[in-house]
Structures are given as C-alpha cells and as structure tokens.
Amino acid sequence: MFEARLVQGGLLKKVLDSIKDLVTDANFDCSPNGFSLQAMDSSHVSLVALLLRSDGFDHYRADRPISMGMNLNNMAKMLKCAGNDDIITMKAEDAGDTVTFMFESPNQERISDFELKLMDIDSEQLGIPDTDYAATVKMPASEFQRICKDLASIGDTVLISVTKDGVKFSTTGDIGSANITCRQNTSVDKPEEQTTIELNEPVCLSFALRYLNSFAKATPLSHTVTLSMSKELPVVVEYRIGDLGHIRFYLAPKIEDEEMEDEA
Amino acid sequence: MFEARLVQGGLLKKVLDSIKDLVTDANFDCSPNGFSLQAMDSSHVSLVALLLRSDGFDHYRADRPISMGMNLNNMAKMLKCAGNDDIITMKAEDAGDTVTFMFESPNQERISDFELKLMDIDSEQLGIPDTDYAATVKMPASEFQRICKDLASIGDTVLISVTKDGVKFSTTGDIGSANITCRQNTSVDKPEEQTTIELNEPVCLSFALRYLNSFAKATPLSHTVTLSMSKELPVVVEYRIGDLGHIRFYLAPKIEDEEMEDEA
DNA sequence: AGACACACTG
DNA sequence: CAGTGTGTCT
Numbered sequence: 022m023f024e025a026r027l028v029q030g031g032l033l034k035k036v037l038d039s040i041k042d043l044v045t046d047a048n049f050d051c052s053p054n055g056f057s058l059q060a061m062d063s064s065h066v067s068l069v070a071l072l073l074r075s076d077g078f079d080h081y082r083a084d085r086p087i088s089m090g091m092n093l094n095n096m097a098k099m100l101k102c103a104g105n106d107d108i109i110t111m112k113a114e115d116a117g118d119t120v121t122f123m124f125e126s127p128n129q130e131r132i133s134d135f136e137l138k139l140m141d142i143d144s145e146q147l148g149i150p151d152t153d154y155a156a157t158v159k160m161p162a163s164e165f166q167r168i169c170k171d172l173a174s175i176g177d178t179v180l181i182s183v184t185k186d187g188v189k190f191s192t193t194g195d196i197g198s199a200n201i202t203c204r205q206n207t208s209v210d211k212p213e214e215q216t217t218i219e220l221n222e223p224v225c226l227s228f229a230l231r232y233l234n235s236f237a238k239a240t241p242l243s244h245t246v247t248l249s250m251s252k253e254l255p256v257v258v259e260y261r262i263g264d265l266g267h268i269r270f271y272l273a274p275k276i277e278d279e280e281m282e283d284e285a
Numbered sequence: 286m287f288e289a290r291l292v293q294g295g296l297l298k299k300v301l302d303s304i305k306d307l308v309t310d311a312n313f314d315c316s317p318n319g320f321s322l323q324a325m326d327s328s329h330v331s332l333v334a335l336l337l338r339s340d341g342f343d344h345y346r347a348d349r350p351i352s353m354g355m356n357l358n359n360m361a362k363m364l365k366c367a368g369n370d371d372i373i374t375m376k377a378e379d380a381g382d383t384v385t386f387m388f389e390s391p392n393q394e395r396i397s398d399f400e401l402k403l404m405d406i407d408s409e410q411l412g413i414p415d416t417d418y419a420a421t422v423k424m425p426a427s428e429f430q431r432i433c434k435d436l437a438s439i440g441d442t443v444l445i446s447v448t449k450d451g452v453k454f455s456t457t458g459d460i461g462s463a464n465i466t467c468r469q470n471t472s473v474d475k476p477e478e479q480t481t482i483e484l485n486e487p488v489c490l491s492f493a494l495r496y497l498n499s500f501a502k503a504t505p506l507s508h509t510v511t512l513s514m515s516k517e518l519p520v521v522v523e524y525r526i527g528d529l530g531h532i533r534f535y536l537a538p539k540i541e542d543e544e545m546e547d548e549a
Numbered sequence: 550a551g552a553c554a555c556a557c558t559g
Numbered sequence: 560c561a562g563t564g565t566g567t568c569t
Contacts, residue, residue, distance in 0.1 A: 095460040102435035102463065105560065119461065130480070131428075133465040135439070174568095427561080505563090 023051040023087055023113045026080035030109030030124065032242070032262060037097040039239035039260075039268065040069050044093055048144045051113070052086040055266065059146055067232045068255075068271040070149065077265030080110075089113060089120050090142035099135040113139075149271070154249040154257070155222040156183040160203060161214055162246040162260065166237040168201050173230040175199045178275060182225040183218060183250065192230070213244035224250045226274040233258070236270040287315040287351055287377045290344035294373030294388065296506070296526060301361040303503035303524075303532065304333050308357055312408045315377070316350040319530065323410055331496045332519075332535040334413065341529030344374075353377055353384050354406035363399040377403075413535070418513040418521070419486040420447040424467060425478055426510040426524065430501040432465050437494040439463045442539055446489040447482060447514065456494070477508035488514045490538040497522070500534040 027033055040058075047060035047069075055074040062069065075081040103109055103124040110123040117139070124133045168190050172179050176192030176199070183189075187204040205218045239260045240246075249257040258270040291297055304311075304322075311324035311333075319338040326333065339345040367373055367388040374387040387398045432454050436443050440456030440463070447453075451468040469482045503524040504510070513521040519535040526532060 092460070098438050099461070099463070101438070102465075128470075129468075130470050131465065131467050133463065135461060135463045137461040431561090 022082065022084045022115055023089075024080065024082045024110065025051070025056055025075075025078045026108065026110040027265075028079045028108050029263070029265075030103050030107045031105040032265060033109050034097075034100045034103060034105065035239075035241045036071060036073075036262065036268060037093060037100050039242060040071065041093040041097040042238060043067065043235050043270075044069055046090065046092050046140065046142050048088045048090045048142050050086065050088050051083045053083050055081075056111075057266075059149075060144065062232070062235070066229075066272070067235075068147070068149075070269045070271070072266040072268075073262065074266045077263070079108075085115060087113065087115055090140045091120070091137060092140060096137060099137055102133065102135060152251065152254065153221070154254075155220070155251040156224045156249070157219040158183060158188045158216070158248045158250075159218075159245055160188070160216040160248075162237075162240045162243050164203070164216075165246045165248075166240045168203075169230055169233045169237050172199055172201070173234055177230055178227050179230050179233065180225065180227045181248070181250065181256075182223070183220060184223050185218065185220050188216070188218065188248075222252075224252055226250055226252070226256065228256060228272055228274060232270075232272050236272070239268055239270075242268065286346065286348050286379055287353075288344065288346045288374065289315070289320060289339075289342045290372065290374040291529075292343045292372050293527070293529075294367050294371045295369040296529060297373050298361075298364045298367060298369065299503075299505045300335065300337075300526065300532060301357060301364050303506060304335065305357040305361040306502060307331065307499045307534075308333055310354065310356050310404065310406050312352045312354045312406050314350065314352050315347045317347050319345075320375075321530075324408065326496070326499070330493075330536070331499075332411065332413075334533045334535070336530040336532075337526065338530045341527070343372075349379060351377065351379055354404045355384070355401060356404060360401060363401055366397065366399060416515065416518065417485070418518075419484070419515040420488045420513070421483040422447060422452050422480070422512045422514075423482075423509055424452070424480040424512075426501075426504045426507050428467070428480075429510045429512075430498075430504045432467075433494055433497045433501050436463055436465070437498055441494055442491050443494050443497065444489065444491045445512070445514065445520075446487070447484060448487050449482060449484050452480070452482065452512075486516075488516055490514055490516070490520065492520060492536055492538055496534075496536050500536070503532055503534075506532065 043062040044060045045063050047058050050057045055072055058071040060069050099122055106127050108125040113120040119136045119138055122135045172192040176194035180191040187202050189200055189202045191200045203216050206216050209215050236258045242262050243260040247259040255271040255273045259267055261267050307326040308324045309327050311322050314321050319336055322335040324333050363386055370391050372389040377384045382403050383400050385398055385400050389396050436456040440458035444455045451466050453466045455464045467480050470480050500522045506526050507524040511523045519537045522534040524532050
C-alpha cells in the first residue's frame with residue numbers, strides 16, 4: 022500500500038508540467054524514502070531525476086517499495102483537473118494496476134478522485150555518481166530561462182564559460198552571434214536574485230539549447246536554478262522544490278566532432 | 286416594425302457567442318412578449334431556447350409578431366463589431382428582408398449600424414412542457430464549466446448522480462476514470478458560490494460531455510447555472526441573463542443501448 | 550493567422 | 560486563483 026498526501030498540490034502539477042514534454046512514459050518509485058523518478062528523455066539524450074522526499078509530504082506511507090509505470094501525459098492530464106490550491110493524495114495498492122489521485126478543494130466542498138491505469142515500462146536505472154563539480158553556478162531561474170530562450174533564437178548550441186567573475190553564455194548562428202555574461206553578485210538584497218559561483222577550475226562546455234529550454238520548463242518550481250559542470254561531464258541543471266525535494270536534469274556536453282555530426 | 290434597444294449590449298454579444306457554435310441558422314421571434322429563439326443544434330440532438338423579455342429592454346416595440354431568420358455566425362460576426370459596453374439597438378421592418386444593428390459607444394462618439402440579410406428558415410417550434418423535476422442543482426457556472434472540461438479530457442460521457450448530499454459527476458475513458466463530487470453548501474457567504482440541491486427523488490443520468498461543454502459556453506452570462514433532471518427526461522441547463530431572461534439548453538440522456546451505438 | 554505569454558480584473 | 564483580454568512571437 023502506497024499513500025502520499027500533499028497539501029501544496031500545485032507543486033505536483035508543476036512537476037508534471039515540467040517533465041511531460043521531455044519524457045513520455047516513466048516509472049515512479051515509491052519507497053519509504055520518498056517518491057522518485059529517473060528517466061531518459063524520449064530521444065535518449067538527456068536524463069531527468071525527480072525526488073520528492075517522504076518527509077516533505079503531509080502524510081506518507083509506503084509499506085514496501087513499489088514502482089508505478091505511467092504515461093506522463095495522461096498523468097498530467099489528470100493533475101490538470103486539480104485546482105492549484107487543492108490537496109492531492111496519491112494512493113496505490115501494492116499489486117494493483119491503477120493509481121488513484123484524490124483532489125480536495127481547500128474548503129472541502131469538492132472532492133474528486135481520478136484513477137489512472139498503470140503500465141509496464143522497461144527502465145534502466147542508472148547510478149548517478151555524486152561528483153564534485155569544477156564549477157557550480159546558482160542564478161535566478163527566470164534569468165536562466167530567458168537566456169536560453171533568447172539564445173535559441175540566434176543559434177542552437179550554447180557555450181557556457183564559467184570563470185570566477187561570472188558565467189558567459191555564447192552562441193553563433195546564421196544571422197550572427199551573441200554573448201550574455203552574468204557577473205557574480207552576492208550583494209543583492211534577496212538571495213533568490215543573486216548569482217553566485219563556486220569555482221574549483223574554470224570550465225567551458227557546449228550544450229544543445231533545445232534541451233536546456235526543455236529543462237527550463239521547471240522554472241515555475243523554484244526561484245533559483247543551479248548549474249553544475251565539470252569538463253567533459255554532463256551538466257546538472259537543478260531546481261529545488263520547496264522543502265520537498267528537487268528535480269535534476271542531466272545533459273552531456275557537445276564535443277566538437279559531434280557538432281559536425283549534427284549538421285549532417 | 287420591430288425595434289429593441291439594449292443598453293447592456295454586451296449581453297447580446299455573449300448570448301450569440303454562447304449559441305453560435307451549436308446552432309448555425311435560426312429564427313428569432315419578435316413578439317410583444319419579447320425576443321426569443323428556439324432551435325435544435327445542427328446535429329439535431331440538443332435544443333436551445335432563448336428568451337429576452339420585452340420589459341428587460343430599455344426600449345421595445347413589436348407592432349406585430351415577426352420572425353427573423355438569421356445565420357447566427359454572421360449575426361455574431363456583426364455583434365463582435367460592437368464594443369462590450371456599447372448600446373445595441375435592433376430594428377426591422379415588418380415585411381423587410383434585413384435587420385439593422387445599431388451600436389452606440391457609451392459616450393455617443395461613435396455610432397455604427399450594420400445591416401444583416403435575413404433568410405428563410407424552416408423551423409419546427411416544439412412545445413416544451415413545464416415539468417416538475419426530480420432533482421434541481423444550482424451551482425456556480427464556472428465550476429460546472431470546469432468539471433465538464435476536465436471530465437472531457439478523460440471520457441466522452443458523464444454520469445450525473447444527485448442525492449440530497451451532493452452531486453457527483455463521473456466518467457470513464459481509455460486512460461482511467463474520474464469522479465467529482467460537489468457537496469451541497471448553503472453556508473458560503475455569497476449566494477453565487479453556493480451549491481444547492483432540490484431533491485424529490487435521487488436521479489442518475491448519462492450525458493454526452495461534448496454537448497454539455499457547448500452549453501457551458503454560456504458561462505459568461507451568469508454566475509450560476511441550474512441543472513434540472515428527471516429520470517429518462519432531457520436535462521435542462523439554464524443560465525439566467527440578468528433580469529432580461531434566460532437561455533436554456535435541453536439534452537436527452539444517453540440510454541445504455543445508445544451508448545453501444547456510439548462505440549460502433 | 551494562430552499560439553503562447555503576460556498583465557489585469559473579478 | 561482563474562478567466563479574460565491584450566500584445567508578441569512563430
């Protein structure tokens with residue numbers, strides 16, 4: 022038996038909106054630790070890892086670990102039927118083939134329950150090592166989203182260069198080129214408006230803007246985003262979800278040779 | 286000679302927006318009692334009945350009853366040319382083949398008139414008996430609209446069950462199933478946010494969500510909607526239009542056998 | 550011309 | 560919070 026109650030149901034709605042365009046089907050793992058998901062995007066290029074910790078829920082019970090395979094578009098469709106301030110409860114039997122979403126309006130006048138059919142999904146759970154990164158940039162999520170959107174109108178690849186002073190996003194395309202530099206600023210009043218850089222070693226990596234723009238759909242979840250990078254390793258784009266957990270996106274950098282392949 | 290002046294011209298715009306997708310051509314009846322329309326939708330499944338009482342207009346004159354056949358899409362197109370707070374006056378000669386819509390901006394700075402060609406339309410005027418219903422549900426129109434929209438994303442038929450405690454909307458589809466229950470609440474401060482149930486006998490009827498969603502286009506006309514139901518009889522979905530009249534939609538329930546036909 | 554994003558109002 | 564209306568971008 023699995024049961025999880027989240028008073029801030031709107032968070033779950035936003036979580037699904039942020040990954041349903043990237044991943045079509047995925048297994049949610051319900052364990053005593055929490056409610057989590059790890060999946061490759063449908064083109065098998067990037068990886069999404071979601072964790073909602075059990076202690077972040079208002080009630081949580083997972084008698085034994087179960088895995089629930091869902092079509093994320095269908096799940097999102099059902100969650101759209103919840104109000105943004107509804108309380109959402111998920112329930113599933115250990116051996117059942119459905120999951121139930123219960124929505125309670127804040128005043129309890131309206132109670133809905135939606136039953137979604139589960140599906141069997143092959144999934145390779147990758148072990149993701151907890152690395153120390155050469156550079157970690159923390160910046161306002163909306164600013165990162167804006168930059169990725171703007172640069173995508175010029176080119177399709179962004180070169181991210183981090184030095185101790187700041188982070189530079191560069192692209193080149195048919196019509197010209199662009200560089201956007203964000204300087205470190207710890208001086209701003211509000212922490213969520215700060216851009217901070219932790220640097221062990223300067224890094225300089227290229228990524229496909231198309232995926233970064235997909236990741237940026239998680240912007241409504243958090244004021245800030247964290248980019249963690251090391252040479253030749255996938256970037257980690259992380260959005261914290263209140264005190265509930267986080268969603269992390271992984272994307273391998275483009276290598277020069279690969280860029281040529283893309284053009285072909 | 287027919288002439289009717291409505292200071293709240295926006296109401297007429299909304300009325301047309303709410304029926305033009307359901308009914309393409311219809312006769313408006315202009316009589317001393319008021320301005321009314323009764324028509325089947327284009328697939329001959331549901332029925333629309335509109336009544337705007339003469340005393341709700343700011344000026345009203347109908348020397349003798351006339352019937353004006355119009356293409357509702359064309360009429361709606363013309364009304365779109367009126368501002369939402371324009372004063373609208375309709376005029377027609379007894380034997381003419383056109384109707385004139387006059388729009389006056391609130392400050393009288395702009396006066397337009399649009400002439401629409403009338404057409405001959407066959408119409409069978411059905412007598413609608415004034416029944417006592419087994420159950421009448423009054424609820425916020427926006428909530429009804431939301432429920433019909435949400436459920437249509439899951440299934441195509443809704444089962445409406447009314448008991449003295451509340452009204453339950455249920456559907457089933459390929460991806461799963463859903464139930465939304467609204468409890469009676471007369472305690473809320475504002476009457477337009479209340480859900481109230483008048484019950485002689487519990488009822489349980491199925492309807493095609495497609496039509497209910499068309500009916501719900503009338504939501505901008507009123508804060509509340511009334512659903513009147515009796516076993517095996519068409520549901521009446523009524524929106525009051527200020528103190529001007531009402532618009533009523535009728536839809537026959539699905540019978541089990543009919544549902545099977547739909548699948549074929 | 551249509552769709553999306555933003556800002557505003559109920 | 561949600562719907563509407565506007566403005567912008569594709």
